[in-house]
Amino acid sequence: MQDRIRNAAMRDRIVSAAEAAALIQDGMVVGMSGFTRAGEAMAVPLALAERARSHPLKITLMTGASLGHDLDKILAETQVTARRLPFQSDPALRRAINAGEVMFIDQHLSETVEQLRTRQLPAPDIAVIEATAITAEGGIIPTTSVGNSASFAILAKKVIVEINSAHPLSFEGMHDIFIPTYRPNRMPIPVVTPDSRIGLPYIPIPPEKIAAIVMTYKSDSAASIASPDEDTVAIANHLIDFLSHEVKMGRMDNRLVPLQAGIGSIANAVLHGLIESPFHDLRMYSEVLQDSTFDLIDAGKLTFASGSSITLSAAHSRRIMQDFDRYKPHLMLRPQEISNHPEVVRRLGLIAINTALEFDIYGNVNSTHVMGTQMMNGIGGSGDFARNALLSVFVTKSVAKGGAISSVVPMVSHVDHTEHDVDILVTETGLADLRGLAPRERARIIIQNCAHPDWQSSLQDYYDRACAFGGHTPHILEEAFSWHIRLRKTGRM
Numbered sequence: 001m002q003d004r005i006r007n008a009a010m011r012d013r014i015v016s017a018a019e020a021a022a023l024i025q026d027g028m029v030v031g032m033s034g035f036t037r038a039g040e041a042m043a044v045p046l047a048l049a050e051r052a053r054s055h056p057l058k059i060t061l062m063t064g065a066s067l068g069h070d071l072d073k074i075l076a077e078t079q080v081t082a083r084r085l086p087f088q089s090d091p092a093l094r095r096a097i098n099a100g101e102v103m104f105i106d107q108h109l110s111e112t113v114e115q116l117r118t119r120q121l122p123a124p125d126i127a128v129i130e131a132t133a134i135t136a137e138g139g140i141i142p143t144t145s146v147g148n149s150a151s152f153a154i155l156a157k158k159v160i161v162e163i164n165s166a167h168p169l170s171f172e173g174m175h176d177i178f179i180p181t182y183r184p185n186r187m188p189i190p191v192v193t194p195d196s197r198i199g200l201p202y203i204p205i206p207p208e209k210i211a212a213i214v215m216t217y218k219s220d221s222a223a224s225i226a227s228p229d230e231d232t233v234a235i236a237n238h239l240i241d242f243l244s245h246e247v248k249m250g251r252m253d254n255r256l257v258p259l260q261a262g263i264g265s266i267a268n269a270v271l272h273g274l275i276e277s278p279f280h281d282l283r284m285y286s287e288v289l290q291d292s293t294f295d296l297i298d299a300g301k302l303t304f305a306s307g308s309s310i311t312l313s314a315a316h317s318r319r320i321m322q323d324f325d326r327y328k329p330h331l332m333l334r335p336q337e338i339s340n341h342p343e344v345v346r347r348l349g350l351i352a353i354n355t356a357l358e359f360d361i362y363g364n365v366n367s368t369h370v371m372g373t374q375m376m377n378g379i380g381g382s383g384d385f386a387r388n389a390l391l392s393v394f395v396t397k398s399v400a401k402g403g404a405i406s407s408v409v410p411m412v413s414h415v416d417h418t419e420h421d422v423d424i425l426v427t428e429t430g431l432a433d434l435r436g437l438a439p440r441e442r443a444r445i446i447i448q449n450c451a452h453p454d455w456q457s458s459l460q461d462y463y464d465r466a467c468a469f470g471g472h473t474p475h476i477l478e479e480a481f482s483w484h485i486r487l488r489k490t491g492r493m
C-alpha cells in the first residue's frame with residue numbers, strides 16, 4: 001500500500017467501486033482511461049453499469065480509444081452510454097451506433113483534448129483513471145496506456161483513481177506526460193527523435209482533486225490479432241521490396257525513418273515481416289504498440305518504440321510483463337495528442353502504415369464505413385498520421401468476405417483519407433506508388449497492381465468508359481456506386 005499510494009493521507013479515500021461510481025450522475029460527461037483495450041479502469045464502470053440496471057442513467061463517455069473487458073458492450077447494453085467519443089471497436093456498441101441509439105463522434109485521436117481545452121467540447125465532470133501508483137504529491141502514474149488520461153484528469157472537476165496492483169511498479173518511468181501550452185502562442189512540442197523525453201513520468205494534478213481511490217487487480221484484456229497469413233505476408237513483402245528500393249534510391253538508409261503502424265491484424269503482420277528484412281536499428285513513433293513491436297525488439301531489429309498504449313495478445317502479455325525491465329529502456333508511452341501530433345509526425349518524417357476497408361481507383365481511402373453507412377471502428381489516429389507522414393501507406397487485402405467484395409472500387413462509399421493524403425497502396429497482389437502521379441496515371445497503376453484478378457477487368461472497363469466522359473478524375477456518376485448497390489442487393493459486388 002505504501003508503494004501504491006505514497007501519500008499516507010490519501011489512503012483514507014479508498015472506497016468500494018460502487019461508492020466511487022455513485023459520484024457519477026445522470027447526464028455527466030465522464031473521461032475514462034483506456035486506449036485500444038489497454039489501461040482502462042474497470043471496477044468503477046462495471047459498478048456504474050450494475051447500478052444502471054435498477055436506476056437508469058446516461059452519460060457522455062470519452063476515452064482515449066477502445067475499451068477492453070467488454071466495457072463498451074456492457075455500458076451500451078445497459079444504455080449508460082448515450083454519447084461516445086473518440087473511437088470504439090466493440091460489436092455491441094457498433095450495433096447501437098448503427099441503430100442510431102448511441103451518438104458516436106468519430107474524431108482524429110489527437111484532437112479530442114484540444115477541443116476540450118478550448119471548451120469546444122464540454123469538460124469532463126469526472127475522470128476515472130487506472131493507475132500503477134499515486135506519488136507522494138498526488139501525481140498519477142498510468143498503466144499500459146496514457147491516451148487522453150492526463151488531460152481528462154487535469155480538466156475534470158473530480159478524479160477517481162483505480163489502482164491496479166496487477167501491473168508492476170516498474171511501469172514507473174515509462175510514461176512521458178507533456179501537455180502543450182495554450183494557443184495561439186504555443187511553444188513548439190520539443191520531440192525531435194522518437195525517444196525525446198519532454199515531460200513528467202506522472203500526471204500532475206492537485207491531490208485534493210482525487211475524490212476516491214478504488215483498489216483493483218486485473219490484467220488487460222488480450223488483443224485478438226489474427227496470425228500472419230499468406231496474404232498479409234505478401235503485403236509485407238511488397239512493402240519491404242518497396243522500402244528496399246527507397247534505400248537504393250538514397251531516400252533513406254537501412255534504418256529507415258521512424259515507423260507508425262495502425263491497429264489490426266494486417267498492420268501487425270506487416271511489422272512482423274520486418275523481422276526478416278535487411279533493415280536494422282528501426283524506431284517507432286506510433287500509437288499502439290502491438291505484439292510485433294516486441295517481436296522486433298526481441299529480434300534485435302527495433303531500438304526504440306514510442307506510443308500511447310501497449311496492446312498485446314495473451315501469450316505476449318504473459319511473456320513481456322514477466323520480463324518487463326528488459327523492455328522498459330526501449331519504450332515510452334505518451335498522451336495521444338503527442339504520439340499523434342501532426343506537428344511531430346511531420347517533423348519526424350514517419351512511414352505511416354494504416355489499414356483501409358476499401359480504396360478507389362484514384363487512391364481515396366475508406367477506413368471506417370462499410371457500404372458508406374455502417375460504422376466499423378472509427379478513423380482513430382490514421383488521419384493524424386496519414387496527412388502528415390513522409391510516406392503514407394494504406395494496406396488491405398484485395399478482397400473481403402471470401403471474395404464477394406472487392407476492396408478496390410470505382411469510388412469509395414465514404415472518404416476518410418483523400419487521394420491527397422495517400423502515397424502508397426498495397427494489397428497481396430501488389431503495390432501502387434502514387435507519388436507524383438495524376439489521377440489518370442493513378443487509376444492505371446492501382447487497377448493493374450492492387451486489384452484482385454477477379455475484379456481487374458471490370459475496374460478497367462469502368463475506367464475506360466469513364467474516360468469517355470472526360471475530366472481530371474473521370475467517373476461515370478450513374479455507376480460510381482453500382483458495385484456497392486449490387487452487393488446490397490445480391491451479396492456480391
Ligand code: COA
Pocket residue numbers: 261262263264265266267287288354355356357358367368370371376377378379380381382397400401405406407
Ligand atoms: N467491405 C466490408 N467489410 C470489409 C471490407 C470491405 N471492403 N474490408 C474488410 N472488411 C471486414 C472484414 O471482413 C472483417 O470483418 P469480420 O470482422 O466480420 O471478419 C473486418 O472488416 C476487419 O477487417 P480485417 O481484414 O480483419 O482487418 P483489420 O483487423 O486489420 O481491421 C480496419 C481493418 C480498417 C477495420 C481497422 O484497421 C480500423 O479500424 N482502422 C481505422 C482506425 C485506424 O486505422 N487506426 C490506426 C491508427 S493507430
